[in-house]
Amino acid sequence: MASHHPLPFDPIDRAAQLWQERIGPAATMAAVTNIMRVQQILQSSVDAALRPHGLTFARYEALVLLVFSRQGSLPMNVMGQRLQLHPTSVTNIVDRLQADHLVERNGHPTDRRTTVVTITEAGRQRQKAATVAITDIDFGLIGLDDTQTVQLTALLTQVRRAAGDFNQSS
Amino acid sequence: MASHHPLPFDPIDRAAQLWQERIGPAATMAAVTNIMRVQQILQSSVDAALRPHGLTFARYEALVLLVFSRQGSLPMNVMGQRLQLHPTSVTNIVDRLQADHLVERNGHPTDRRTTVVTITEAGRQRQKAATVAITDIDFGLIGLDDTQTVQLTALLTQVRRAAGDFNQSS
DNA sequence: GGGATTTGGTTGGGCGTCCTACTGTTGGAT
DNA sequence: ATCCAACAGTAGGACGCCCAACCAAATCCC
Numbered sequence: 518m519a520s521h522h523p524l525p526f527d528p529i530d531r532a533a534q535l536w537q538e539r540i541g542p543a544a545t546m547a548a549v550t551n552i553m554r555v556q557q558i559l560q561s562s563v564d565a566a567l568r569p570h571g572l573t574f575a576r577y578e579a580l581v582l583l584v585f586s587r588q589g590s591l592p593m594n595v596m597g598q599r600l601q602l603h604p605t606s607v608t609n610i611v612d613r614l615q616a617d618h619l620v621e622r623n624g625h626p627t628d629r630r631t632t633v634v635t636i637t638e639a640g641r642q643r644q645k646a647a648t649v650a651i652t653d654i655d656f657g658l659i660g661l662d663d664t665q666t667v668q669l670t671a672l673l674t675q676v677r678r679a680a681g682d683f684n685q686s687s
Numbered sequence: 688m689a690s691h692h693p694l695p696f697d698p699i700d701r702a703a704q705l706w707q708e709r710i711g712p713a714a715t716m717a718a719v720t721n722i723m724r725v726q727q728i729l730q731s732s733v734d735a736a737l738r739p740h741g742l743t744f745a746r747y748e749a750l751v752l753l754v755f756s757r758q759g760s761l762p763m764n765v766m767g768q769r770l771q772l773h774p775t776s777v778t779n780i781v782d783r784l785q786a787d788h789l790v791e792r793n794g795h796p797t798d799r800r801t802t803v804v805t806i807t808e809a810g811r812q813r814q815k816a817a818t819v820a821i822t823d824i825d826f827g828l829i830g831l832d833d834t835q836t837v838q839l840t841a842l843l844t845q846v847r848r849a850a851g852d853f854n855q856s857s
Numbered sequence: 858g859g860g861a862t863t864t865g866g867t868t869g870g871g872c873g874t875c876c877t878a879c880t881g882t883t884g885g886a887t
Numbered sequence: 888a889t890c891c892a893a894c895a896g897t898a899g900g901a902c903g904c905c906c907a908a909c910c911a912a913a914t915c916c917c
Contacts, residue, residue, distance in 0.1 A: 548836050549729055549826040551843035553744075554771060556726035557904085558850050559719055564872095564905090574723075575873065594895060601724060603875055608897060610873085630882045630895040656719040660849025665842055666718050672831065672839045673721035679830025680728050727874085734875095734902095745903065764865060773905055778867060783902085800865045800912045 562657025570647045571617060575602075577651070579610050580619065580644040583636040590635035592625060601682070619643055732827025740817045741787060745772075747821070749780050750789065750814040753806040760805035762795060771852070789813055 563574045572580070582599055583589055591599075597607045611634055614620040619640035625631040636644075661669065677683060733744045742750070752769055753759055761769075767777045781804055784790040789810035795801040806814075831839065847853065 544833060544836050544840065545826050545828050548831075548840045548843070549733075549828050551840055551847065552722065552726050552729060552828075554852065555843045555846050556722050557771070558847065558852065559722060561905085562850075563719070573872070592895085601727070602873095604896065605876080605898085606874055613872085625895095628883075628895085632896065656715050657850075658715050658719050658722075658846065660846045661718075661842065663714060665845070666714050669839070669842045670714065670718045670721055672835055672842070673718070673725045675835070676725050676828065676830045677721065677728065680732075680827075682724065682728060731875085743902070762865085767865095774866065775868085775906085776904060779903070795865095798865085798913075802866065 559657040562654060563651060566650045566654050566657070567647055570643060570650060572643065572647050575600075575606075576610055576614055576619075577644070577647050579607075579614060580636065580640055580647070583620065583634065584641060584644050588635070589641075590623075590633050592631045592633050594631065596634065614640070617643075729827045732824060733821060736820045736824045736827070737817055740813060740820060742813065742817050745770075745776070746780055746784055747814070747817050749777075749784060750806065750810055750817070753790065753804065754811055754814050758805070759811075760793075760803050762801045762803050764801065766804065784810070787813075 560574060563577075567573060567577055578600055579596060582596060583591060593607050593611060594604070596602070596611075597604055600607070602610070611620060611622065614634075615622060617639075619637055621635045621637060623633045623635060625633050658666070730744060733747075737743060737747055748770055749766060752766060753761060763777050763781060764774070766772070766781075767774055770777070772780070781790060781792065785792060787809075789807055791805045791807060793803045793805060795803050828836070
C-alpha cells in the first residue's frame with residue numbers, strides 16, 4: 518500500500534518532515550538522514566552481493582588494498598590508515614580473513630612491534646571473484662547518471678575535507 | 688573518531704584510487720566509498736554530541752518520532768517503518784530507552800500482538816536537551832552551503848527512490 | 858468452524874565499529 | 888645509560904545492524 522503521492526515531498530523521512538515543520542535546520546537534518554539511509558542501502562546491497570563469496574564489504578576493501586600493494590602485504594597500522602579504521606577494527610578484520618586463509622600474519626623484519634599482513638593466493642582469487650559480483654551490481658549505487666555520481670562524490674569529498682578527514686599530519 | 692588516525696594524503700581512499708587506475712567503474716566506487724566514510728563521520732560527530740545525554744543517534748531518532756506523534760506513542764512496527772529499521776533493531780532500541788525510563792511499553796487495546804511505545808515526561812525532556820546539543824553541531828554536517836546541502840539531499844533522495852526505499856510505507 | 862497463512866515481537870547469533878585498558882617495543886630526552 | 892613517552896597490536900565490552908528461528912495472535916478462506 519504505497520501512498521501514491523506523485524512526487525514532491527514524500528522523499529524525506531517522517532521524522533525529518535516533522536522537523537521541517539517545527540524545528541530549525543531541516544535541510545541539514547534531511548541531508549544527514551539521507552546519508553545515513555543511503556549508506557545503509559549500499560551496505561546491504563554490497564554485502565548481499567559479497568555474501569556468496571564469504572566476504573563483507575569491510576573485508577573486501579582490505580583484500581583490495583592488499584592486492585594492489587606492491588608486495589601484496591602491508592603492516593596493520595598502514596591498513597588502518599588507508600582504510601580509515603580503528604586499530605581494533607583492523608585486528609578484527611584480519612582475524613576473519615586469516616581464519617579463511619585469505620591472508621597471513623607475519624612479523625616485521627626490523628620492527629618487532631608491527632605485524633605484516635600478506636594476501637594469499639586464495640585471497641587474490643577470492644578478491645577477483647568478489648570484484649565481479651560487486652561490479653555487476655554497480656556497488657549498489659543506482660539511479661544516478663555519471664555526471665550526478667561525480668557531483669555526489671564532489672559534495673561528499675567537500676564534507677570530508679571540512680571534517681579534516683584528509684590533510685591530517687603525515 | 689577520525690582524528691585518531693591521521694591520513695597522510697589524498698582526497699580519495701587509497702583503495703578507490705587504485706581502482707581508478709586499474710579497474711572499471713572507479714567513479715561509482717569513489718562515490719560509494721565517500722558515502723560510507725561520510726556516514727561514519729556524521730555518526731561519530733552526532734553520537735559524540737549525544738553521549739553526554741546518554742543517547743545514541745538511533746535512540747534519539749526514536750525519541751523525536753515519538754515526541755512528534757499525536758499521542759506521544761506508536762506501535763513498534765510503525766516505528767520500524769518510519770525509521771526504516773529491522774524489527775529486531777526496534778526491539779533493541781526500545782529496550783534501552785525503556786531501561787532509561789524514557790519510554791514505556793504498553794499493550795494495544797484491540798490487537799494483543801502489538802506493543803505500543805509511549806514516551807515519558809523524562810523522555811520528552813531528554814529529547815529536548817539532546818536537540819540543543821545536536822543542532823549546536825549542525826548534525827556534524829559541515830563544509831557545505833545551503834544550496835549544496837539541498838543538492839546533496841536531492842541526489843541521495845534520487846538514489847533512495849531508485850532503490851525502492853519509498854515505495855512501501857503503507 | 859478450523860486449518861493455513863500472515864503479522865507483531867522477541868531471542869540468539871554473526872558481524873562491524875568504536876572505546877578503554879593492557880602488553881611489548883621503540884626511540885628520544887635527560 | 889637509563890628512563891619514559893609514544894607507538895603497534897590485542898583483549899574485552901558496548902552498541903547497532905541484520906538474519907534465522909520462534910511463539911503468539913490475528914486474519915484468510917474453504
